[in-house]
Amino acid sequence: MREQPSYLRVADVLRQRIADREWVPGDRLPSRGQLAKECGASEAVVRTAQELLISQGVLEGRAGSGTYVAEPRRKVRMIRSQHRERRDGSPFQADMAEIGKVGTWESRSDAMLPAPPNIAARLGISEGDYCVRTTYEFLADGRPVQLSTSWEPYSITSGSLVVLPEAGPHAGQGVVRRMAEIGITVTRAVEMPEAGQADAEEATLLGIQRGALVTRIQRTYYSDDGRAVETADIVLPAALCEIVYEVPASP
Template identity: 75%
Template sequence: MPEQPPYLQIADVLRQRIADQEWTPGDRLPSRAQLGEECGVGEAVIRRAQEVLISQGVLEGRAGSGTYVAEPRERLRMVRSLYSGEPEGSPLRVDVAALGKGGTWESRSDAMVPAPPDIAARLGVPEGDYCVRTAYEYLSDGKPTHVSTSWEPYSITTGTLVVLPEGGPYAGTGVVRRMAEIGITVSRAVERPEPGQANAEEAVLLGVQRGALVTRIERTYYSSDGKPVETADIVVPAAYCEIVYEVPVVG
């Protein structure tokens, strides 16, 4: 078998030193220069080795401070179930409940955001049509678990009390109930998961290394006449969550 690249060999060395409790959770690692001298490699190799371990949740980088041994973190299970639907609360609350433990979130909505090409295609509107965009960050025990960005056609909700998903009298009541308030019946949701890598913005929000493995879930809600009324991109880091789908069996 071919020999591992140097950075993977160094990652194994650092992992073993942590396993041997040379460094314990919360400890700051020596500088890259010092580690490079100890291991007989350049700082670039140390950096790549640390990036691997950060993406795996073994280490964590702190801007302007250095690299530390990460505190042990339970890998959560996110259950996506056809049974859960959206009986109470927003898709956000359903996603938090799917983690199987209490969670919190932060959100920010922007109205009249032009729809980029891919979002316009998913919502069946012309490119550049105004949408309400809401960005969410999900937290469990104060640590990020996943993020999502929701888009709704502004033409559907403009001038109504449900224009902001997390604002106004119907804040947090969810796509199904909010749309019902303006006479639209939501009948189904479609999810399409696929593997990917965290981009720079996602890495910062999720506390992972850029390029870390993630699962991207594209979710779209449809009205009873087949028209999309909301679409969202959910990004789940593989190191923090596993995704499980429950599918009912029809006898």
């Protein structure tokens, strides 16, 4: 049987010591040198184990101070359901209101950007065709919990009041309601979740450690005639969010 990597063994030891309440939330851990001696490992191995536990939300690193046991944080529940887009107003705000939080977001839209190859393929348009790209940082009670980068074909919304998702009279109402305003009926969304690790930019925006575990969701909305009207890349930190899919069941 293959031997467990040293850093995983050390991570298990640290996790167990926290579970045994040798250290409680807010406590500073001993130095890496001391932990290395106690665990019979090198400081490099201890550092890797700590980075793993930081990515999982068990520990937190404080620049110039050390490594601490993280305060437990209730995860934000993100509902993925066919019903969430049918509500009035913002689906994100409605989701947050259901769990007693205030949902807000910051966004930036850029119009008439040429579609890169992967986005063009997802939208069924030609590479270089113009799109509207909108980047989002979603917040629950002022704390970042989700990132999203959305692409919409410019040919669909050009000249309409919904050309910019976060401007005009229908700002912030979500793809389904905005498209309905220009006579397009969105009937389905396809989502592809995948586990990953936060890159430097994502870590900075979400306030998490670089390399922390995240869930990436590739989502595309389709109209009733099968046309892709929007595609987005969504990033959620695993330590802060739990993703719940609601699937309808027919008798």
